[in-house]
Structure formats: C-alpha cells, structure tokens
Amino acid sequence: MRHTISLLVENKFGVLSRISGLFSGRGYNIESLSVGETIDPQISIMTIVTSGDDQIIEQITKQLNKLIDVIKVVDMTELEHVEREMVLIKVAPKQEDKAEVLRLAEIFRGRVVDSSQRTYTIEVTGDEKKIEAIVELLKPMGIKEFMRTGKIAIAREGIKK
Amino acid sequence: MKISGAEIFIESLKKEGVKHIFGYPGGVVLNIFDRLYDNKDIQLILTRHEQGAVHAADGYARSTGKPGVALVTSGPGATNTVTGIANASMDSIPLVVFSGQVPTMLIGNDAFQEADIVGISRPCTKYNYLAKDVRDLSRIVREAFYIAMSGRPGPVLIDLPKDVTASKTEFTWPEIKIRSYNPTYEGNKWMITQAAHLIAKSKKVVILAGGGVILSGGSKELKELAEYTDIPVTMTLMGLGGFPGTHELSLGMPGMHGTYYANKAIQESDLLIAIGMRFDDRVTGKIDAFAPHAKIIHIDIDPTSIRKNVRVDIPIVGDVKRVLTVLNKVLKEEVKEQWNEVRKAWLKQIDAWRKERPLTYTYSNEVIKPQFVVEKIHELTKGDAIIATEVGQNQMWTAQFYKFDKPRTLLTSGGLGTMGYGFPAAIGAQLAHPNKLVIDIAGDGSIQMNIQELATAVINKLPVKVAILNNRYLGMVRQWQELFFSERYSHTKLDESVPDFVKIAEAYGAVGLRATKPGEVEPVLKEAFKTKRTVFMDFVVDWKEKVFPMVPPGAPIDQMLFEKPEEKAEKKLKAVK
Known part of the structure; x- marks a missing residue:
C-alpha cells in the first residue's frame, strides 16, 4: 500500500543523503520526495511517498526515527490529511486543439503561466487523482514537457481517522 | 587562550577519559601526530594497517565497555577503516574514528589522498561528521562520544580537514543536547x-x-x-x-x-x-x-x-x-x-x-582435533581469559567448546563475519588488560588477513597468544563445498601455500611453537601461557574435521546434520560387516 510520510529533519548538509541511503540500502523505493525549510530555518520538512506492506512501512518509519537528524516522523496515511502536488505542463497543441486546452485548464482550475506561438504552460495544483485526470486529457493534445513538485501533505486539525 | 584544532582534539579526548588510541599517521593528520609526539596523557598505538587499528579499538571497547578510539589519515587511511567500522556497526560496538581529510578548500577537487569518507561510511556508522569549522570541533567530539556510547552503541566517524586541525580558537566544552536523538532506556x-x-x-x-x-x-x-x-x-x-x-x-x-x-x-x-x-x-x-x-x-x-x-x-x-x-x-x-x-x-x-544429542566430537590419538585444542584452552585457563576469534570454523568451535562464564570475555565478529578481526582485537584487549591472558583462536586463513599486526604486538610487548587451528584450508567454506557443492573445493585449498607460522613469528620477534600430535597440545599451550611474550601456536589439525551440528541453509533449526550424510551411511555399512 502507498504511504505518505512526513518528516521534520535538521536542516544540515548530508541529511537528505542519510534518508535516501536508508531507502536505497534496504531496497525500498521513494516514489516522490519534496523538501523545504520550515518557519524555523534550522528545520526542514520532507514529504516522502513510498509503498510497501505493513511490516515494511513499520520498518521505514522506525528506521527514519532512528536517524540522528530526524526530529519527527508522521505516517500521514494513518491520519485524515490534505495532500497537494503542483505540476507544470507544457502543451504544444495543434491549432484546432488550442481552445480545448484552455478549456481543460479552466475546468481543472489551472492557470496558464506562460505561452508562446506553439505552446501553453499550464500550472495545476491538486491531489493525485486530479493531476492524473488532467494529464490523461492533455496527452492527446501533445504534452511537450512535464514537471512536478512531488507531493506535500498536512494533517487535518481535530479530525481522527 | 586560543589553541589549535590538533590541541582541541587532544583536550577533548582527555575530557572523555581516553588513554589509548590506535592509529596510523599520514600527510593530513601531521598536526595531530605532532601534538601526540610528546603528550603524556594519551598513548597512540601504531598498528601496521588501518584496519588493524579499528579492530584493535573494537577489541579494546568490547573487553572494557569503554569507547574505542582510532586515528587515521585521509584517502586510503580512511577507506582502510571501513571494514572495521562496518564490523563494529553490525555488533553495536562504541567506537570514535577520526580520519584526516584534505584542507576544506580542496574538498571535492580530487586532491591527493582525498576520499569522501563521510559519504563512504554513512551507511555503516551510527553517525558521522565533517568538522568544517574549528569552533565546532570540541562539541562534535563530545557529541560523537555521547552518540557512540548511548542508546544502541555504535561507531561514529569524525572527518578532520587539515586546516581545521591547524586553525586556532578558544577551547570550550559545551553541554550537548541533541533534540532529535533521545534513546529509550526505561521499558514500558x-x-x-x-x-x-x-x-x-x-x-x-x-x-x-x-x-x-x-x-x-x-x-x-x-x-x-x-x-x-x-x-x-x-x-x-x-x-x-x-x-x-x-x-x-x-x-x-x-x-x-x-x-x-x-x-x-x-x-x-x-x-x-x-x-x-x-x-x-x-x-x-x-x-x-x-x-x-x-x-x-x-x-x-x-x-x-x-x-x-x-x-x-x-x-x-x-x-x-x-x-x-x-x-x-x-x-x-x-x-x-x-x-x-x-x-x-x-x-x-x-x-x-x-x-x-550432546555437543561432541571424536577424539583421536593420531591427529589433533581442533575441538580438542579449544577444550584444552578452556581447561588450562579455567575460563579465566579473554578469547578473541577469527571467523569460520575456528569461531564456531570456540563458541561451542569454550564455556564463557563472564561477560566481555569473548571478542568475535558476529554480524559482519570479518576474517582478520581476532588478532588486532586481541591486541586492543591486551592493551586494556595487561595482566590478563588474551588468546586469539584463529584459522590459517584468517590469521593471514591481519598478520602484520605481529609487529604491533611485539613492539608494544603485548603478550597475546594466537592459537592457529591450521587445517590448510579455508575450512568453513570447504565444509560447505563438501556438504552442498559435491566436494568441489574451488579456491579453498591453501595447502603448501600456508606459510611456516613458527618462522613468521620468529621473524617478527615473537615466539613460535608447533604441535602436530595430540600429546603435544597441552605442553605447547602451557609453554605459551607461561611466557610473557607474544606467541604464535601452530596446531596442525585434522583437515577433515567439520563443525557439527549444522543446520543446512534454509532449513528449520531443528533439522540438523550431526555428521556428513554419506559418512553416516558408511558407518552403518561397517556395522553390518
């Protein structure tokens, strides 16, 4: 099963390598990873998406907790939470598809952040299903480039699963 | 008063109560070695290989419960410690290993004798540091000892760039607090x-x-x-x-x-x-x-x-x-x-x-059985010795036939299974326990993996005894080949390539003894235990002897072999005749 794990870590050099090494050294896969500073610049927050059975996920969270530089580990999957990911999609539609691309962007509450004679760059934010849906719909129009931030997640306040 | 990074290194070790370190000099650690030259508080034991230094620190730690400390140079000096560090990591042994590093401004430039030892050692240390600023050095050393010794113990490495050991600052000894590291000691x-x-x-x-x-x-x-x-x-x-x-x-x-x-x-x-x-x-x-x-x-x-x-x-x-x-x-x-x-x-x-099914072997009057040597060692020492082992048959026979009654009396590479561990570990233990009998039970293969440490033992007058169970084979691998690979002894027969261990011992200035008959075992052991010098004992043992019982790989642990299946059949046949 897929799990979204949120980590508070010390903002030091080498920390990312310790975390990625923990995964690679045990043959676990990181499906997505995003990192950024928190309000406290000495602490970074990471969101890691990985998958495995219960035993593997238990090992992953325990091993993460064991790393000296990791302050806190939360398996978001165990909580009610909100997940978001942002993608930038550069589409190069044929002349007759241009209107359809713009319409799709609007339906998905995307924004056109750049355009050229041949391309539109669309920014879309949402959960995994929404991103998948717009990508599927835009594919036939000719996706030229595709960038994604990786997932971030936050627990919902006061709601227990 | 401002003091140099090298002096901070020494002051910090003194604060941690360190008396002995094991090491090997080199270009980028010269500042530290220079400070150690006339230092009376800390004694550096020069090993003959950096792997030996880390294993010796490990043996020192296992036998005392104190952290073991090693100091090596950058590049090859640092990479040579990796086996020792991984070995300590697998067995949860507290070590602090200091490696020299090229000056900070050269890091990443493929400088002479540069290796990314922080990167290399990351998966096999409990934690590691690159000390980039001399002002952090004492805190880092203090943290390293704390991390090595607390919780589940383990090795910590500190990489010391040359310029950091040269630059100066005030010495402080800050209280440490690591917010992300809080081992659980009290059970629920x-x-x-x-x-x-x-x-x-x-x-x-x-x-x-x-x-x-x-x-x-x-x-x-x-x-x-x-x-x-x-x-x-x-x-x-x-x-x-x-x-x-x-x-x-x-x-x-x-x-x-x-x-x-x-x-x-x-x-x-x-x-x-x-x-x-x-x-x-x-x-x-x-x-x-x-x-x-x-x-x-x-x-x-x-x-x-x-x-x-x-x-x-x-x-x-x-x-x-x-x-x-x-x-x-x-x-x-x-x-x-x-x-x-x-x-x-x-x-x-x-x-x-x-x-x-008691633990047993068949005694012979003709040829020395390796188990007999281990039993004799136990009998003569009455269990009052520190025993190191190498890895393989020698290790298993020791575990089976030497009855360990006290903690910290067995030094053995459990998790990593490092051949060449026992002898330097015994040297480290002997240094910590000068009046104890310290014996390395070795094989003819394993002892050759760190045999150069004979020089370390002899020059430091460390009376370590090495009992080599010499079967002229890499015995444990040979045993697997015999049992599971149709007796195809691929690259396990050492035979005439096995050197004359008595002569080797003598060449280094140690005592060499040999026993080829069961009756000679006890006199050789007694003579070895009597002398105050380093001794190699070459026990020429039955090469056919295997470690039994044995659970074949992948079998449940109660399905054990007690002898080779064909040997069992042969015995029955003889009984019929």
Missing part, C-alpha cells in the same frame, strides 16, 4: 507487567540472550531472572558470556551451529523471551518455521530490531539491564509463582534432548 511498565504474567502462564519457556545483555551490563539481572523463574537460557554468538556457559540452565548457543537441545527447546517452546538480540538469520534458520508454537517477548533498546524478522507479541523497547530489573521485581512481588513445579517437566524434557 505496563508491557513489562504483561510480560511477567505471560511468563507465569507459560510452561515451555526459553530465554534467548544476545549481545545487548553484555552491552547494557545486565548479566546479573539475567541470571537472577533465569534462576528465579527456572528458565533455561540460550546465548547467541554475541551473547556468549552474558550468562554463564557452565550454568545448569545454560543451553549453549542456538542456530546454525548451535546445540541440538537449544534449537529443540526453541522449536518446542510456548514462550520465547528474546533479550538484546535481533533474530539474525544464523539464529532463526528458516524464518517461517522458527519457534512455531511460541509467543515472543522481545526486549531491545533499538525499536527497529523489533518485528524486523519475526512477529512479536510483547515488544519492550528499553535498556536490557533496566527492563530486567523491573521485570524481576514484578515477578517477585506481583506474580509469585512456584516456579520449580511449573518448569519440572520442561527442564526434564530439555535434559532428555541434552542426553540424546
């Missing part, structure tokens, strides 16, 4: 109480004691638990000495080369109490068939060890000594069972298994 009281009641309810109980018992200093508490509740104890390789091997409740070692009765007891048990051990595959055999009827109580300081390999019914995260203290108290004050009655049938059953 409710869980411990549950465990006590489960122990009272269960009949066929076995304690599996591991290295954590020794590391936490919990041997006394373990003995109290076992004796009070009448529960037999089996000790993993790392746990040998954590419970007296000569105790009537001792089942010896479990697992691949364990005793039949230990394995049988585990497989038939209704409750296993695993204490400071991690269910290594050499202990469990086929994991799905391991202890099929047992509930499991698992006490360990490292939460990742729990439920890693086996299901656990009652997990208790905490320091073994403290958890056992509470557990004993709960058992005595709250549970109060008449243990003798409860265990009678179970202990009787175990005794029957013990009689059915």
Whole structure:
C-alpha cells in the first residue's frame, strides 16, 4: 500500500543523503520526495511517498526515527490529511486543439503561466487523482514537457481517522 | 587562550577519559601526530594497517565497555577503516574514528589522498561528521562520544580537514543536547507487567540472550531472572558470556551451529523471551518455521530490531539491564509463582534432548582435533581469559567448546563475519588488560588477513597468544563445498601455500611453537601461557574435521546434520560387516 510520510529533519548538509541511503540500502523505493525549510530555518520538512506492506512501512518509519537528524516522523496515511502536488505542463497543441486546452485548464482550475506561438504552460495544483485526470486529457493534445513538485501533505486539525 | 584544532582534539579526548588510541599517521593528520609526539596523557598505538587499528579499538571497547578510539589519515587511511567500522556497526560496538581529510578548500577537487569518507561510511556508522569549522570541533567530539556510547552503541566517524586541525580558537566544552536523538532506556511498565504474567502462564519457556545483555551490563539481572523463574537460557554468538556457559540452565548457543537441545527447546517452546538480540538469520534458520508454537517477548533498546524478522507479541523497547530489573521485581512481588513445579517437566524434557544429542566430537590419538585444542584452552585457563576469534570454523568451535562464564570475555565478529578481526582485537584487549591472558583462536586463513599486526604486538610487548587451528584450508567454506557443492573445493585449498607460522613469528620477534600430535597440545599451550611474550601456536589439525551440528541453509533449526550424510551411511555399512 502507498504511504505518505512526513518528516521534520535538521536542516544540515548530508541529511537528505542519510534518508535516501536508508531507502536505497534496504531496497525500498521513494516514489516522490519534496523538501523545504520550515518557519524555523534550522528545520526542514520532507514529504516522502513510498509503498510497501505493513511490516515494511513499520520498518521505514522506525528506521527514519532512528536517524540522528530526524526530529519527527508522521505516517500521514494513518491520519485524515490534505495532500497537494503542483505540476507544470507544457502543451504544444495543434491549432484546432488550442481552445480545448484552455478549456481543460479552466475546468481543472489551472492557470496558464506562460505561452508562446506553439505552446501553453499550464500550472495545476491538486491531489493525485486530479493531476492524473488532467494529464490523461492533455496527452492527446501533445504534452511537450512535464514537471512536478512531488507531493506535500498536512494533517487535518481535530479530525481522527 | 586560543589553541589549535590538533590541541582541541587532544583536550577533548582527555575530557572523555581516553588513554589509548590506535592509529596510523599520514600527510593530513601531521598536526595531530605532532601534538601526540610528546603528550603524556594519551598513548597512540601504531598498528601496521588501518584496519588493524579499528579492530584493535573494537577489541579494546568490547573487553572494557569503554569507547574505542582510532586515528587515521585521509584517502586510503580512511577507506582502510571501513571494514572495521562496518564490523563494529553490525555488533553495536562504541567506537570514535577520526580520519584526516584534505584542507576544506580542496574538498571535492580530487586532491591527493582525498576520499569522501563521510559519504563512504554513512551507511555503516551510527553517525558521522565533517568538522568544517574549528569552533565546532570540541562539541562534535563530545557529541560523537555521547552518540557512540548511548542508546544502541555504535561507531561514529569524525572527518578532520587539515586546516581545521591547524586553525586556532578558544577551547570550550559545551553541554550537548541533541533534540532529535533521545534513546529509550526505561521499558514500558505496563508491557513489562504483561510480560511477567505471560511468563507465569507459560510452561515451555526459553530465554534467548544476545549481545545487548553484555552491552547494557545486565548479566546479573539475567541470571537472577533465569534462576528465579527456572528458565533455561540460550546465548547467541554475541551473547556468549552474558550468562554463564557452565550454568545448569545454560543451553549453549542456538542456530546454525548451535546445540541440538537449544534449537529443540526453541522449536518446542510456548514462550520465547528474546533479550538484546535481533533474530539474525544464523539464529532463526528458516524464518517461517522458527519457534512455531511460541509467543515472543522481545526486549531491545533499538525499536527497529523489533518485528524486523519475526512477529512479536510483547515488544519492550528499553535498556536490557533496566527492563530486567523491573521485570524481576514484578515477578517477585506481583506474580509469585512456584516456579520449580511449573518448569519440572520442561527442564526434564530439555535434559532428555541434552542426553540424546550432546555437543561432541571424536577424539583421536593420531591427529589433533581442533575441538580438542579449544577444550584444552578452556581447561588450562579455567575460563579465566579473554578469547578473541577469527571467523569460520575456528569461531564456531570456540563458541561451542569454550564455556564463557563472564561477560566481555569473548571478542568475535558476529554480524559482519570479518576474517582478520581476532588478532588486532586481541591486541586492543591486551592493551586494556595487561595482566590478563588474551588468546586469539584463529584459522590459517584468517590469521593471514591481519598478520602484520605481529609487529604491533611485539613492539608494544603485548603478550597475546594466537592459537592457529591450521587445517590448510579455508575450512568453513570447504565444509560447505563438501556438504552442498559435491566436494568441489574451488579456491579453498591453501595447502603448501600456508606459510611456516613458527618462522613468521620468529621473524617478527615473537615466539613460535608447533604441535602436530595430540600429546603435544597441552605442553605447547602451557609453554605459551607461561611466557610473557607474544606467541604464535601452530596446531596442525585434522583437515577433515567439520563443525557439527549444522543446520543446512534454509532449513528449520531443528533439522540438523550431526555428521556428513554419506559418512553416516558408511558407518552403518561397517556395522553390518
């Protein structure tokens, strides 16, 4: 099963390598990873998406907790939470598809952040299903480039699963 | 007053109470070596290889409970420590390894003797540092010792760029606080109480004691638990000495080369109490068939060890000594069972298994049996010695036939299985215990992996005794080839390439002795133990001898081989004639 794990870590050099090494050294896969500073610049927050059975996920969270530089580990999957990911999609539609691309962007509450004679760059934010849906719909129009931030997640306040 | 990084290094070690370090000099650590030159507080033992330095520090740590310290140069000096560090990491041994590094401005430039040792050692250290600023150095050293020694112990590496050891600052000794590192020492009281009641309810109980018992200093508490509740104890390789091997409740070692009765007891048990051990595959055999009827109580300081390999019914995260203290108290004050009655049938059953398949070998008058040498060593030392081993048959025979009664008397590479570990480890232990008999039980293959340390032992007048069980083969691998690879001895026959160990010893200025007949074993050992010098003893042993019993790889631990299957058939044939 897929799990979204949120980590508070010390903002030091080498920390990312310790975390990625923990995964690679045990043959676990990181499906997505995003990192950024928190309000406290000495602490970074990471969101890691990985998958495995219960035993593997238990090992992953325990091993993460064991790393000296990791302050806190939360398996978001165990909580009610909100997940978001942002993608930038550069589409190069044929002349007759241009209107359809713009319409799709609007339906998905995307924004056109750049355009050229041949391309539109669309920014879309949402959960995994929404991103998948717009990508599927835009594919036939000719996706030229595709960038994604990786997932971030936050627990919902006061709601227990 | 401002002092240099090299002086801060020395001041910090003094603060940590370090008296001995093991090392090897080189270009980028010259500042430190220069400061050590006329220092009276810290003695550096020059080994002849950096791997030897780390193993010696490891032997020093295992035999004393104090952290072992090593100091090496950058590049090859640093990479040569990796085996020693990985070895300590697998066995949870506290080490602080200092490696020199090229000056900070050259890092990443492929400078002469540059290696990214922080990157290389990351997966095999508990933690590591690149000290980029001299003002951080004393804090880093203090943190490193704290991390190495606390929680589940382990090796920590500090990489010291040359310019950092040269630049100056005020020496401070800051209190340390690592917000993201808080090991759990006290076990959960409710869980411990549950465990006590489960122990009272269960009949066929076995304690599996591991290295954590020794590391936490919990041997006394373990003995109290076992004796009070009448529960037999089996000790993993790392746990040998954590419970007296000569105790009537001792089942010896479990697992691949364990005793039949230990394995049988585990497989038939209704409750296993695993204490400071991690269910290594050499202990469990086929994991799905391991202890099929047992509930499991698992006490360990490292939460990742729990439920890693086996299901656990009652997990208790905490320091073994403290958890056992509470557990004993709960058992005595709250549970109060008449243990003798409860265990009678179970202990009787175990005794029957013990009689059915005792640990044994066939003595010969013609040729020296390696087990006989180990037994003689135990007999002559009366168990009062520190024993190091190499890895392979020599290690398993030692584990089987030398009865370890006290903690910290066995130095052996358990997790990593490092050939070449024993001799330098024995040197480290001898330095820490100048008046103790320290013996490395070796094989002719393993001893050649760090034989250069003879020079270290001799020059420092360390009277380490090395008993080489010389079978002219890489015996353990040969045993596998004999049993599972149709006797195709691919690259395991050393034969005439085995050097004359007596001459080698003499060339280094040590004493060399040899025994080729069983009758010579005792006189050679006695002579070796009498002298105050480093001794190599070359015991020319029966090359055909194998380590039995043995659980074939992938089999459940109660399906053991006690002899080679064809040999058994041959014996029957002879009986018929």
